[in-house]
Amino acid sequence: MIGFAARRLLQALIVMLVVALLAFTMFRFVGDPINQMVGIETSIEEREALRERLGLNDPVPIQFLRFAAKAARFDFGTSYQFRQPVSELFAKRIPATLELSFVSALFALLIGVPMGIYAGLNRHSPLSKLFLSVSLVGISLPTFFIGILLIFLFSVTLQWLPSFGRGETVQIGSWWTTGFLTVSGLKALILPSITLGLYQMTLIMRLIRAEMLEVIRTDYIKFARARGLPNRLVHFRHALKNTLVPVVTITGLQLGSIIAFATITETVFQWPGMGLMFLQAVQNVDIPIMSAYLILTAFLFVAINFIVDILYFFIDPRLRVGRP
Amino acid sequence: MKTPKIFAAMLLAAGMGTAAQAETLKYSFQGTLNALDPYGLNETFTLSSLGNTYEGLTRRNENLEIEPALAERWEIIDPKRWRFHLRKGVKFHDGGDFTAEDVAFSVDRVRSEGSDLTTRIGPDVTVEIVDDHTVDFVLSSPNPILHSEWDTFYIMDKEWTTEHDAIKVTSASDTTPNYAGLHANGTGPFKIVSHEPGVKTVYEKFDGWWDTPKHNLDTVEFTPISSDATRVAALLSGELDMVYPIPVQDIRRIESNPGTTALTGPELRTVFLGMDQMRDELLYSDVKGKNPFKDAKVRKALYQAIDIEAIKSKVMRGLSTPSAIMIAPALFSGADAFTRYSYDPEAAKALLAEAGYPDGFSVGMDCPNDRYVNDEAICQAVAAMLAKVGVKVDLNAQPKAKYFAKILASGGYDTSFYMLGWTPSSLDSWNVLSNLMNCRDEAGKGSPFNIGGFCDEELDSLTQQILVEIDKDKRDSMIGETYKISHDNAYYIPLHQQSLAWGVSDEVKLVQRPDNQFKFRFVTKN
Numbered sequence: 001m002i003g004f005a006a007r008r009l010l011q012a013l014i015v016m017l018v019v020a021l022l023a024f025t026m027f028r029f030v031g032d033p034i035n036q037m038v039g040i041e042t043s044i045e046e047r048e049a050l051r052e053r054l055g056l057n058d059p060v061p062i063q064f065l066r067f068a069a070k071a072a073r074f075d076f077g078t079s080y081q082f083r084q085p086v087s088e089l090f091a092k093r094i095p096a097t098l099e100l101s102f103v104s105a106l107f108a109l110l111i112g113v114p115m116g117i118y119a120g121l122n123r124h125s126p127l128s129k130l131f132l133s134v135s136l137v138g139i140s141l142p143t144f145f146i147g148i149l150l151i152f153l154f155s156v157t158l159q160w161l162p163s164f165g166r167g168e169t170v171q172i173g174s175w176w177t178t179g180f181l182t183v184s185g186l187k188a189l190i191l192p193s194i195t196l197g198l199y200q201m202t203l204i205m206r207l208i209r210a211e212m213l214e215v216i217r218t219d220y221i222k223f224a225r226a227r228g229l230p231n232r233l234v235h236f237r238h239a240l241k242n243t244l245v246p247v248v249t250i251t252g253l254q255l256g257s258i259i260a261f262a263t264i265t266e267t268v269f270q271w272p273g274m275g276l277m278f279l280q281a282v283q284n285v286d287i288p289i290m291s292a293y294l295i296l297t298a299f300l301f302v303a304i305n306f307i308v309d310i311l312y313f314f315i316d317p318r319l320r321v322g323r324p
Numbered sequence: 325m326k327t328p329k330i331f332a333a334m335l336l337a338a339g340m341g342t343a344a345q346a347e348t349l350k351y352s353f354q355g356t357l358n359a360l361d362p363y364g365l366n367e368t369f370t371l372s373s374l375g376n377t378y379e380g381l382t383r384r385n386e387n388l389e390i391e392p393a394l395a396e397r398w399e400i401i402d403p404k405r406w407r408f409h410l411r412k413g414v415k416f417h418d419g420g421d422f423t424a425e426d427v428a429f430s431v432d433r434v435r436s437e438g439s440d441l442t443t444r445i446g447p448d449v450t451v452e453i454v455d456d457h458t459v460d461f462v463l464s465s466p467n468p469i470l471h472s473e474w475d476t477f478y479i480m481d482k483e484w485t486t487e488h489d490a491i492k493v494t495s496a497s498d499t500t501p502n503y504a505g506l507h508a509n510g511t512g513p514f515k516i517v518s519h520e521p522g523v524k525t526v527y528e529k530f531d532g533w534w535d536t537p538k539h540n541l542d543t544v545e546f547t548p549i550s551s552d553a554t555r556v557a558a559l560l561s562g563e564l565d566m567v568y569p570i571p572v573q574d575i576r577r578i579e580s581n582p583g584t585t586a587l588t589g590p591e592l593r594t595v596f597l598g599m600d601q602m603r604d605e606l607l608y609s610d611v612k613g614k615n616p617f618k619d620a621k622v623r624k625a626l627y628q629a630i631d632i633e634a635i636k637s638k639v640m641r642g643l644s645t646p647s648a649i650m651i652a653p654a655l656f657s658g659a660d661a662f663t664r665y666s667y668d669p670e671a672a673k674a675l676l677a678e679a680g681y682p683d684g685f686s687v688g689m690d691c692p693n694d695r696y697v698n699d700e701a702i703c704q705a706v707a708a709m710l711a712k713v714g715v716k717v718d719l720n721a722q723p724k725a726k727y728f729a730k731i732l733a734s735g736g737y738d739t740s741f742y743m744l745g746w747t748p749s750s751l752d753s754w755n756v757l758s759n760l761m762n763c764r765d766e767a768g769k770g771s772p773f774n775i776g777g778f779c780d781e782e783l784d785s786l787t788q789q790i791l792v793e794i795d796k797d798k799r800d801s802m803i804g805e806t807y808k809i810s811h812d813n814a815y816y817i818p819l820h821q822q823s824l825a826w827g828v829s830d831e832v833k834l835v836q837r838p839d840n841q842f843k844f845r846f847v848t849k850n
Contacts, residue, residue, distance in 0.1 A: 155561040270549045272523040285725045
């Protein structure tokens with residue numbers, strides 16, 4: 001067990017290092033940050049002096065080592081645009097992204113699971129067919145388009161819900177801000193959560209439907225029916241339970257991608273989270289923010305993967321036997 | 325009609341006392357307001373926003389004319405000594421008094437290391453405090469436009485800045501945020517009550533402002549919205565009172581929506597094309613061993629091959645003003661004397677043949693795609709028009725971050741044919757001449773933004789004379805001469821001044837200044 005975990009940990013470390021290297025080298029080529037930091041009339045001497053002070057004239061390997069050493073301590077330097085420490089900026093933006101991701105995931109599960117069960121059990125009913133076609137829309141339309149569609153329907157035409165921002169937020173503790181405690185905050189959550197969660201909802205629904213169809217055909221379900229158990233017990237205790245293993249895995253990984261790739265939704269709704277900050281950073285060649293974001297994202301995935309691997313070890317006995 | 329209404333409103337306000345309805349203006353811009361340090365970034369939106377909180381010795385009115393602000397009046401005692409009489413009784417937002425000490429302090433700070441606004445006042449100028457409310461500026465040579473950029477040279481409070489350890493300007497390489505980068509303390513009509521960079525900034529009316537407010541706002545909320553569609557939607561849904569800029573294709577939609585209007589007007593920025601006239605062989609061309617752009621005939625041929633009216637109607641949807649000179653007509657009184665070379669592809673072909681290129685040639689063109697209104701589309705149109713006279717253009721359009729890194733001094737002026745826009749920050753021609761029209765060396769000494777690197781001794785000497793000429797008529801005629809030289813030689817191909825497009829709710833009255841600055845003090849809401 002310890003050997004297994006250690007091997008996984010080592011792999012995770014290597015992945016992180018490679019991502020850091022990739023992030024670092026890629027951003028060397030996105031444009032000249034100096035141009036973004038100063039106005040157009042700043043003289044060439046001043047630009048050079050700034051370049052020197054930022055260490056942009058040092059050899060690239062040295063710049064990378066300096067970067068990696070600091071990143072390991074969660075010090076990503078100072079943002080070029082905001083002129084504040086990057087870690088502080090991220091701390092301010094994380095609550096917005098996490099709340100949005102949480103609500104989207106909840107939306108995806110609460111709607112997707114029942115829809116999937118229904119479609120799995122009643123595969124020929126017209127409602128199931130409707131669910132399937134709607135879910136096709138969810139998978140095939142790009143996120144930004146869905147977002148803009150929702151804005152034009154619910155904000156511009158009906159004027160029910162706000163088109164941008166988080167509404168009023170309440171501060172909890174020293175750095176967490178929440179939109180859960182105000183009416184405008186809750187209203188502001190609705191459209192972005194649907195936009196962000198639609199794809200996941202579709203995925204979960206289709207996954208559960210497919211698994212259900214599979215499980216319903218297995219022998220133990222037939223035996224359960226032969227024993228004369230009521231449909232409710234057969235469907236929910238025996239069938240659904242066994243479909244959930246892959247669903248839980250996928251949902252866990254999807255949560256990671258919701259958090260990491262909320263970028264587009266956040267931009268469409270001007271949601272003040274990490275993704276929006278990342279996109280603004282790309283436009284302004286704010287290298288410290290961009291690299292920090294990539295590394296945090298990689299870290300998130302590596303961490304989730306690591307946990308899932310360890311969980312498998314407990315769930316699946318086959319992983320335990322056959323290993324020295 | 326108007327007076328009784330205002331009178332009634334005043335009565336109402338007086339009757340209701342403090343319970344008068346609080347007016348909140350909510351607006352959005354595509355970019356963010358980052359640090360609040362008034363000397364940290366020389367950029368229009370930042371300076372425009374901070375101009376609601378801070379003030380300079382001078383300010384500009386609705387028509388961009390200079391008028392007194394923190395200085396009540398000024399006089400030129402002799403050409404090298406300007407005396408400014410400061411306004412008495414002015415308070416900073418924290419209650420501190422505004423005195424000559426603050427002016428001297430601000431002059432030192434704006435010229436210090438890390439400041440992005442060092443050009444606001446030259447290094448040769450010394451400040452002499454005569455008394456608490458009189459300051460002399462002593463120059464080493466006469467300068468008629470000494471104060472032309474002082475409307476965005478904001479005066480800071482010496483006590484406040486010192487107390488909060490913010491004397492040093494926060495530069496991009498500093499690791500600790502500066503207090504002045506996150507807080508503001510000016511003398512202006514609005515104080516900043518909260519500022520979350522990139523998220524939201526809230527302003528509140530400053531009751532102790534020295535001037536009589538023409539606005540009726542109590543609170544102003546600024547939210548940056550980067551997505552064009554969302555910004556427009558937020559205006560249409562009534563959540564915001566004003567958004568800018570709006571994309572040209574949405575103007576009709578905003579106009580047809582009840583309750584919103586699109587406000588358009590000419591901007592001061594002149595968009596133009598430039599050509600490499602410095603290298604002996606172009607970097608990107610099939611002409612080897614010589615540089616076709618060194619020949620004025622070739623430059624003029626390109627000029628005449630461009631159908632500016634087609635660009636105006638097709639690409640800019642009518643929202644541009646074709647320009648014959650390198651400055652907006654609003655900024656130079658003699659602009660009317662110039663007309664563009666007519667669009668004439670036949671003449672262009674003849675000129676090319678005369679210059680020895682009867683079959684034309686090929687050239688690489690650099691163009692930004694997120695800097696000016698429809699920049700890439702303009703370049704594509706130009707490429708198509710030039711193809712008709714035999715000049716094959718290989719277009720390389722890229723985001724501004726990469727574009728400027730390539731074509732400016734830092735990239736070694738790596739271009740043969742490029743597009744640029746220029747607004748003189750002093751709103752005066754000398755800025756255009758010294759930045760775009762003088763000779764430069766390979767590192768950019770001289771005119772750093774003369775990317776094509778042409779060199780005309782006459783322009784250089786005129787620029788020097790214009791800098792020190794006090795007599796306005798003489799000065800203007802010399803400026804006219806420089807534009808004539810540039811026009812005759814076709815050193816540049818001026819295209820147009822693009823238009824500003826703001827989306828405004830009908831409840832709001834405001835002033836759209838051609839310098840694209842949005843000032844709350846001109847806003848009323850009902």
